[in-house]
Amino acid sequence: MKARRFVLVVAVGLLGAFSTAPSLAQDYPTRAVRIVVPFGAGGPADVAARLIGNVLQESFGQPFVIENRTGAGGVIGTVEAAKSPPDGYTLLMMSNTQTANESLLTPDKRKYELMRDLAPIAPVNYSDLVIVVNPQVAAKTLQEFIALAKAQPGKLNYASSGQGTPYHMAGELFKAMAGVEIVHVPYRNSGEARSGVIGGQVQMMIDAVPAMAPNIGENQVRALATTGKQRSAVLPNVPTAIEAGVPGYEATIWLGLMAPAGTPKPVIDKLNAAVNAMVKRPDIVKLWTEQGAVPMSMTPEQFEKFLRGDIEKWADVVKKFDKS
Numbered sequence: 001m002k003a004r005r006f007v008l009v010v011a012v013g014l015l016g017a018f019s020t021a022p023s024l025a026q027d028y029p030t031r032a033v034r035i036v037v038p039f040g041a042g043g044p045a046d047v048a049a050r051l052i053g054n055v056l057q058e059s060f061g062q063p064f065v066i067e068n069r070t071g072a073g074g075v076i077g078t079v080e081a082a083k084s085p086p087d088g089y090t091l092l093m094m095s096n097t098q099t100a101n102e103s104l105l106t107p108d109k110r111k112y113e114l115m116r117d118l119a120p121i122a123p124v125n126y127s128d129l130v131i132v133v134n135p136q137v138a139a140k141t142l143q144e145f146i147a148l149a150k151a152q153p154g155k156l157n158y159a160s161s162g163q164g165t166p167y168h169m170a171g172e173l174f175k176a177m178a179g180v181e182i183v184h185v186p187y188r189n190s191g192e193a194r195s196g197v198i199g200g201q202v203q204m205m206i207d208a209v210p211a212m213a214p215n216i217g218e219n220q221v222r223a224l225a226t227t228g229k230q231r232s233a234v235l236p237n238v239p240t241a242i243e244a245g246v247p248g249y250e251a252t253i254w255l256g257l258m259a260p261a262g263t264p265k266p267v268i269d270k271l272n273a274a275v276n277a278m279v280k281r282p283d284i285v286k287l288w289t290e291q292g293a294v295p296m297s298m299t300p301e302q303f304e305k306f307l308r309g310d311i312e313k314w315a316d317v318v319k320k321f322d323k324s
Contacts, residue, residue, distance in 0.1 A: 013295050028088055028267050032063040034086075035257075037093045038077020040070050040189020043161065044208045045292075048124055048255050049093040055278045056271075070189055071135060073163035074098060075110060082117040086262035088271070092118060095255050096310055101164040103315035114311070118258040120303040121268055122275040123296035124252035125271075125288055127208045128228035129170055130235060132221040134200045142224040142244035145204070149180035157183040158204040159197050161190035169317060170227060170251035172205045177249050197221055208253050209234050209292035227251040234292035254296065270299050 033128045035053055038100065039045045046068060053064035069077035074097040081092035098114050107113065139145035149156050160168035163186050174183055185202050187193040190211060197205040205212075209226065213234050216223045225241040226232045227250060241249040257275060259268060278284060279295035288295060298306060 007046040017111050024178050029060055029062045031089065033089050033091060034065045034067050035091045035093050036077050036081040037066055038067045038070065038074040038080075039068070039093075039095075039097075039161065039165075040191055041068055042211075043190040043253055044127060044211055044253060045093050045095055046211075048293075051284075052093075052124065052257070052278065055281075055284075056274055059274050059277075060136060072109075073101060073105070073165060073168075073186075075101065075112075078118075079111050081258070082112045082260055085109055086119075086260040086264075088259065088263050088267035091121070091271070092258045092262060093255065094118075094255055094258055095166060096169070096314065097162075097165045099307060100166070100169050100314040100318070101121065102311045103318045104164045104169075115304070115308065117261050119261050119263050119268060120300050120307055121257040121259055122272045122300065123254060123256040123298055123303055123306065124254045124275065124279060125293040125295050127210055127291075127293045128226050128231070128232050129167070129206050129223045129251050129253060130206065130209050130212050130216070130226045130238065131174070131241065132197060132212060132216065133204045133224060134202075135195055135219065135222050137203050137222070139224070139305060140222070142239075142241060142246065142319055146178050146180055149182055149299075153181040154183060154293055156203045157185045158195035158206070159185050159187055159202040160205070161193050162186045162188065165190075166188055166208075166251065166253040167193070167206050169314060174206065174246070174249065175318070178246050196216075206251070210288075211294065222269070232292050233289070254300070256296075256307075268300050 001127055035049050037046050037049045049066050053066055056064045069080050078098055081090055084090035086107045101110055102114055131141060139148050158171050187196060193205055196202045209232050215221050223238045225239050225244040226235055227241055229250060231240055279297055285295055
């Protein structure tokens with residue numbers, strides 16, 4: 001009799017669990033959701049997060065609040081998100097900074113493991129980068145800059161928004177492939193790094209095209225090359241690094257959303273559907289095209305595969321510039 005009662009209780013419990021899953025997705029969200037951005041205000045991740053937050057707020061009728069938690073190359077904000085309750089009310093706006101940090105930083109410095117502690121939701125977009133120098137630098141082309149750097153190894157420097165960011169990794173990859181020694185100067189965020197190269201405190205920076213294009217247009221910096229396979233539609237007169245004499249050089253920044261591991265699958269799927277619908281909206285596509293960003297659309301499973309592949313890619317890059 002007791003055994004039969006136990007089986008009945010378990011069956012009722014399982015039935016309840018299955019029956020709440022659809023309602024969980026249907027009801028979510030019932031209150032404000034925060035999107036943790038582990039990077040500074042004004043950068044690509046911050047700008048994209050605010051746009052996504054506005055669109056999701058329209059879709060779900062609840063506030064999506066942006067919270068910038070900067071520092072330690074994205075680690076502080078990532079840890080904050082990873083250790084939050086897995087209920088769908090904390091999300092992480094991430095980039096290839098997080099996939100690069102898996103091999104660039106030791107576990108004790110990282111304090112999280114990306115694919116263990118966070119669950120993929122959806123990618124958002126990707127952008128080519130652009131290599132710029134302060135106008136006072138005596139180099140009008142990328143080859144001239146490389147020659148200048150080779151003539152005075154360790155004397156020139158480049159800015160990034162922090163250790164492990166796409167701009168840092170792109171800079172180290174450039175050093176390895178161009179055979180130059182340029183000193184990395186990490187800033188707290190991309191806005192400060194941008195100000196550093198504009199003000200002449202550093203000679204060079206590799207930045208996202210959407211973020212740096214206005215400064216190029218105002219002649220605050222000189223563009224030497226973009227980092228995609230093809231020329232940027234936003235900067236059509238700027239050659240690619242491949243065209244400019246660094247064969248095979250390619251780097252981008254991509255953005256995506258994750259949630260704490262254990263976030264219910266119905267919530268993940270609901271957010272994925274909303275983000276995928278957003279990136280296909282004609283007005284969003286037009287806006288990003290004008291800025292030089294390309295929408296990305298995947299299922300959570302596809303995004304997980306993408307993330308694991310990106311972790312492997314950056315591990316290979318780290319080995320290359322470590323050897324150099």
